[in-house]
Amino acid sequence: MVRFDNVGLRYGMGPEVLRDLTFSIEPRSFQFLTGPSGAGKTTLLRLILLALKPTRGLITLFGEDVSQIGGDALTALRRRMGVVFQDFRLLDHLTTYENVALPLRVQGREEAGYRAEVVELLRWVGLGERMHVLPPVLSGGEKQRAAIARALIARPELLLADEPTGNVDPSLARRLLRLFVELNRLGTSVIIATHDLALMDQVDARRLVLGEGRLHIYE
Numbered sequence: 001m002v003r004f005d006n007v008g009l010r011y012g013m014g015p016e017v018l019r020d021l022t023f024s025i026e027p028r029s030f031q032f033l034t035g036p037s038g039a040g041k042t043t044l045l046r047l048i049l050l051a052l053k054p055t056r057g058l059i060t061l062f063g064e065d066v067s068q069i070g071g072d073a074l075t076a077l078r079r080r081m082g083v084v085f086q087d088f089r090l091l092d093h094l095t096t097y098e099n100v101a102l103p104l105r106v107q108g109r110e111e112a113g114y115r116a117e118v119v120e121l122l123r124w125v126g127l128g129e130r131m132h133v134l135p136p137v138l139s140g141g142e143k144q145r146a147a148i149a150r151a152l153i154a155r156p157e158l159l160l161a162d163e164p165t166g167n168v169d170p171s172l173a174r175r176l177l178r179l180f181v182e183l184n185r186l187g188t189s190v191i192i193a194t195h196d197l198a199l200m201d202q203v204d205a206r207r208l209v210l211g212e213g214r215l216h217i218y219e
Protein backbone atom coordinates (compact mmCIF):
# COMPACT_ATOMS: atom_id res chain seq x y z
CA MET A 1 0.00 0.00 0.00
CA VAL A 2 3.07 2.24 0.28
CA ARG A 3 6.06 1.91 -2.00
CA PHE A 4 9.23 4.05 -2.05
CA ASP A 5 11.68 3.71 -4.96
CA ASN A 6 15.05 5.46 -4.53
CA VAL A 7 13.47 8.29 -2.58
CA GLY A 8 15.69 11.14 -1.39
CA LEU A 9 14.81 14.23 0.60
CA ARG A 10 16.64 17.41 1.54
CA TYR A 11 15.23 20.49 3.23
CA GLY A 12 16.10 23.55 1.11
CA MET A 13 19.81 23.66 0.37
CA GLY A 14 20.66 21.44 3.36
CA PRO A 15 22.21 17.97 3.25
CA GLU A 16 20.18 14.97 2.14
CA VAL A 17 18.27 13.81 5.24
CA LEU A 18 16.97 10.65 3.53
CA ARG A 19 18.94 8.90 0.78
CA ASP A 20 17.88 6.25 -1.69
CA LEU A 21 15.07 4.76 0.32
CA THR A 22 13.49 1.70 -1.31
CA PHE A 23 10.94 -0.28 0.68
CA SER A 24 7.26 -1.12 0.86
CA ILE A 25 4.56 -1.33 3.49
CA GLU A 26 2.19 -4.23 2.94
CA PRO A 27 -1.54 -4.24 3.65
CA ARG A 28 -2.38 -5.48 7.19
CA SER A 29 1.28 -5.24 8.32
CA PHE A 30 2.70 -3.92 11.59
CA GLN A 31 6.10 -2.24 11.84
CA PHE A 32 8.19 0.02 14.03
CA LEU A 33 10.24 2.86 12.57
CA THR A 34 13.24 3.68 14.70
CA GLY A 35 16.68 5.28 14.70
CA PRO A 36 18.49 8.02 16.63
CA SER A 37 17.06 11.48 17.19
CA GLY A 38 17.33 13.48 13.98
CA ALA A 39 17.63 10.35 11.79
CA GLY A 40 14.56 11.36 9.79
CA LYS A 41 11.66 9.36 11.26
CA THR A 42 9.24 12.29 11.27
CA THR A 43 10.43 13.29 7.79
CA LEU A 44 9.69 9.79 6.48
CA LEU A 45 6.20 9.82 8.02
CA ARG A 46 5.55 13.26 6.49
CA LEU A 47 6.51 11.92 3.05
CA ILE A 48 3.99 9.08 3.41
CA LEU A 49 1.38 11.55 4.60
CA LEU A 50 2.00 13.71 1.51
CA ALA A 51 2.91 16.66 3.72
CA LEU A 52 6.33 16.77 2.01
CA LYS A 53 7.43 16.08 -1.56
CA PRO A 54 10.52 13.94 -2.18
CA THR A 55 13.50 15.68 -3.75
CA ARG A 56 13.95 12.60 -5.94
CA GLY A 57 12.54 9.13 -6.42
CA LEU A 58 9.03 7.75 -6.65
CA ILE A 59 6.38 7.32 -3.96
CA THR A 60 3.37 5.13 -4.67
CA LEU A 61 0.49 5.28 -2.22
CA PHE A 62 -2.54 2.99 -2.46
CA GLY A 63 -1.41 2.17 -6.00
CA GLU A 64 -1.11 5.81 -7.15
CA ASP A 65 2.06 7.64 -8.14
CA VAL A 66 1.68 10.64 -5.85
CA SER A 67 3.65 12.99 -8.12
CA GLN A 68 0.91 12.61 -10.73
CA ILE A 69 -2.05 13.59 -8.61
CA GLY A 70 -3.13 16.75 -6.82
CA GLY A 71 -5.91 18.60 -5.09
CA ASP A 72 -8.98 16.53 -4.25
CA ALA A 73 -7.31 13.22 -5.11
CA LEU A 74 -4.53 13.93 -2.58
CA THR A 75 -7.11 14.85 0.07
CA ALA A 76 -8.93 11.58 -0.65
CA LEU A 77 -5.70 9.59 -0.19
CA ARG A 78 -4.94 11.40 3.08
CA ARG A 79 -8.38 10.51 4.45
CA ARG A 80 -7.47 6.83 4.17
CA MET A 81 -4.73 7.39 6.77
CA GLY A 82 -4.91 8.02 10.51
CA VAL A 83 -2.12 10.05 12.09
CA VAL A 84 -0.84 10.66 15.60
CA PHE A 85 1.47 13.67 15.47
CA GLN A 86 4.17 14.34 18.07
CA ASP A 87 2.48 17.67 18.89
CA PHE A 88 -1.03 16.09 18.92
CA ARG A 89 -2.74 18.84 16.82
CA LEU A 90 -6.03 18.74 18.67
CA LEU A 91 -8.49 21.52 17.88
CA ASP A 92 -8.65 23.71 21.00
CA HIS A 93 -12.20 24.95 20.43
CA LEU A 94 -13.68 21.43 20.30
CA THR A 95 -14.12 19.16 23.33
CA THR A 96 -12.14 15.93 23.66
CA TYR A 97 -15.23 14.02 22.52
CA GLU A 98 -15.71 16.30 19.49
CA ASN A 99 -12.03 16.03 18.53
CA VAL A 100 -12.17 12.23 18.58
CA ALA A 101 -15.50 12.15 16.70
CA LEU A 102 -14.22 14.52 13.99
CA PRO A 103 -13.05 11.90 11.43
CA LEU A 104 -16.51 10.29 11.58
CA ARG A 105 -18.24 13.66 11.19
CA VAL A 106 -16.04 14.39 8.16
CA GLN A 107 -17.26 11.09 6.66
CA GLY A 108 -20.78 12.48 6.95
CA ARG A 109 -21.94 9.99 9.60
CA GLU A 110 -24.81 10.81 11.97
CA GLU A 111 -23.88 11.35 15.62
CA ALA A 112 -26.55 8.95 16.84
CA GLY A 113 -24.76 6.19 14.92
CA TYR A 114 -21.28 6.77 16.35
CA ARG A 115 -21.75 8.33 19.78
CA ALA A 116 -21.49 5.05 21.73
CA GLU A 117 -18.39 4.01 19.74
CA VAL A 118 -16.58 7.27 20.54
CA VAL A 119 -17.51 7.09 24.23
CA GLU A 120 -16.30 3.48 24.45
CA LEU A 121 -12.93 4.31 22.90
CA LEU A 122 -12.54 7.36 25.15
CA ARG A 123 -13.19 5.16 28.19
CA TRP A 124 -10.70 2.57 26.94
CA VAL A 125 -7.93 5.18 26.72
CA GLY A 126 -8.86 6.46 30.18
CA LEU A 127 -10.53 9.71 29.10
CA GLY A 128 -14.08 8.80 30.13
CA GLU A 129 -14.09 11.61 32.68
CA ARG A 130 -12.44 14.14 30.36
CA MET A 131 -14.73 13.92 27.32
CA HIS A 132 -16.40 17.27 27.74
CA VAL A 133 -13.36 19.43 28.45
CA LEU A 134 -11.33 21.42 25.92
CA PRO A 135 -7.79 20.27 25.03
CA PRO A 136 -5.98 23.21 26.72
CA VAL A 137 -6.93 21.80 30.15
CA LEU A 138 -5.72 18.27 29.36
CA SER A 139 -2.31 17.07 30.54
CA GLY A 140 0.31 16.07 27.94
CA GLY A 141 -0.48 12.37 28.41
CA GLU A 142 -4.23 13.01 28.13
CA LYS A 143 -3.74 14.99 24.91
CA GLN A 144 -1.68 12.15 23.53
CA ARG A 145 -4.43 9.62 24.30
CA ALA A 146 -7.04 11.89 22.70
CA ALA A 147 -4.85 12.18 19.58
CA ILE A 148 -4.51 8.37 19.45
CA ALA A 149 -8.26 7.88 19.84
CA ARG A 150 -8.92 10.36 17.01
CA ALA A 151 -6.46 8.55 14.73
CA LEU A 152 -8.04 5.14 15.42
CA ILE A 153 -11.75 5.91 15.51
CA ALA A 154 -12.44 5.66 11.77
CA ARG A 155 -10.36 2.47 11.36
CA PRO A 156 -8.06 3.91 8.69
CA GLU A 157 -6.33 1.64 6.15
CA LEU A 158 -2.94 2.95 7.27
CA LEU A 159 -2.04 4.37 10.68
CA LEU A 160 1.08 6.49 11.21
CA ALA A 161 2.05 7.30 14.79
CA ASP A 162 5.01 9.51 15.75
CA GLU A 163 6.24 8.64 19.29
CA PRO A 164 2.68 7.79 20.37
CA THR A 165 3.69 6.73 23.87
CA GLY A 166 6.24 9.46 24.57
CA ASN A 167 4.16 11.20 27.26
CA VAL A 168 2.67 8.31 29.21
CA ASP A 169 3.98 5.89 31.85
CA PRO A 170 5.10 2.36 30.84
CA SER A 171 1.89 0.61 31.90
CA LEU A 172 -0.30 2.99 29.90
CA ALA A 173 2.15 2.71 26.98
CA ARG A 174 1.56 -1.07 26.96
CA ARG A 175 -2.21 -0.54 27.01
CA LEU A 176 -2.01 1.91 24.08
CA LEU A 177 0.24 -0.49 22.17
CA ARG A 178 -2.49 -3.13 22.55
CA LEU A 179 -4.89 -0.73 20.85
CA PHE A 180 -2.56 -0.44 17.86
CA VAL A 181 -2.16 -4.22 17.72
CA GLU A 182 -5.93 -4.69 17.88
CA LEU A 183 -6.44 -2.15 15.08
CA ASN A 184 -3.87 -4.06 13.03
CA ARG A 185 -5.81 -7.32 13.64
CA LEU A 186 -8.88 -5.58 12.23
CA GLY A 187 -6.94 -4.92 9.01
CA THR A 188 -5.09 -1.60 9.38
CA SER A 189 -1.39 -1.35 8.46
CA VAL A 190 0.44 0.29 11.34
CA ILE A 191 3.74 2.23 11.42
CA ILE A 192 4.89 3.38 14.85
CA ALA A 193 7.91 5.69 15.04
CA THR A 194 9.60 5.32 18.40
CA HIS A 195 12.88 5.41 20.34
CA ASP A 196 11.45 3.16 23.01
CA LEU A 197 13.25 -0.20 22.91
CA ALA A 198 11.14 -1.63 25.74
CA LEU A 199 7.99 -0.83 23.78
CA MET A 200 9.34 -2.47 20.61
CA ASP A 201 10.28 -5.59 22.55
CA GLN A 202 6.60 -6.18 23.34
CA VAL A 203 5.58 -6.95 19.77
CA ASP A 204 7.31 -9.30 17.39
CA ALA A 205 7.21 -6.89 14.45
CA ARG A 206 9.31 -5.74 11.53
CA ARG A 207 11.73 -2.91 12.35
CA LEU A 208 12.64 -0.17 9.91
CA VAL A 209 15.81 1.44 11.23
CA LEU A 210 16.99 4.81 9.93
CA GLY A 211 20.62 5.87 10.27
CA GLU A 212 22.75 8.29 8.29
CA GLY A 213 19.98 8.81 5.78
CA ARG A 214 19.58 5.13 4.95
CA LEU A 215 17.02 2.53 5.91
CA HIS A 216 17.82 -0.94 7.21
CA ILE A 217 15.02 -3.46 7.56
CA TYR A 218 14.94 -6.24 10.15
CA GLU A 219 12.12 -8.70 9.47
Ligand SMILES: Nc1ncnc2c1ncn2[C@@H]1O[C@H](COP(=O)(O)OP(=O)(O)OP(=O)(O)O)[C@@H](O)[C@H]1O
Binds near residue numbers: 017039040041042043
Ligand atom coordinates in the same frame (compact mmCIF):
# COMPACT_ATOMS: atom_id res chain seq x y z
N1 LIG B 1 11.49 21.83 8.33
C1 LIG B 1 12.79 21.51 8.38
N2 LIG B 1 13.72 22.30 7.81
C2 LIG B 1 15.03 21.99 7.83
N3 LIG B 1 15.53 20.87 8.41
C3 LIG B 1 14.66 20.04 8.99
C4 LIG B 1 13.25 20.30 9.02
N4 LIG B 1 12.63 19.29 9.68
C5 LIG B 1 13.61 18.43 10.04
N5 LIG B 1 14.82 18.87 9.64
C6 LIG B 1 16.11 18.16 9.83
O1 LIG B 1 15.99 16.87 9.25
C7 LIG B 1 16.62 15.89 10.07
C8 LIG B 1 15.63 14.79 10.39
O2 LIG B 1 14.63 15.30 11.28
P1 LIG B 1 13.39 14.46 11.75
O3 LIG B 1 12.56 15.33 12.62
O4 LIG B 1 12.74 13.82 10.59
O5 LIG B 1 14.11 13.33 12.63
P2 LIG B 1 13.51 12.32 13.71
O6 LIG B 1 14.21 11.03 13.49
O7 LIG B 1 12.03 12.32 13.64
O8 LIG B 1 13.98 12.97 15.08
P3 LIG B 1 13.33 12.87 16.55
O9 LIG B 1 13.44 11.45 16.96
O10 LIG B 1 14.24 13.78 17.36
O11 LIG B 1 11.92 13.37 16.44
C9 LIG B 1 17.20 16.62 11.26
O12 LIG B 1 18.55 16.89 11.00
C10 LIG B 1 16.40 17.91 11.31
O13 LIG B 1 17.17 18.95 11.86
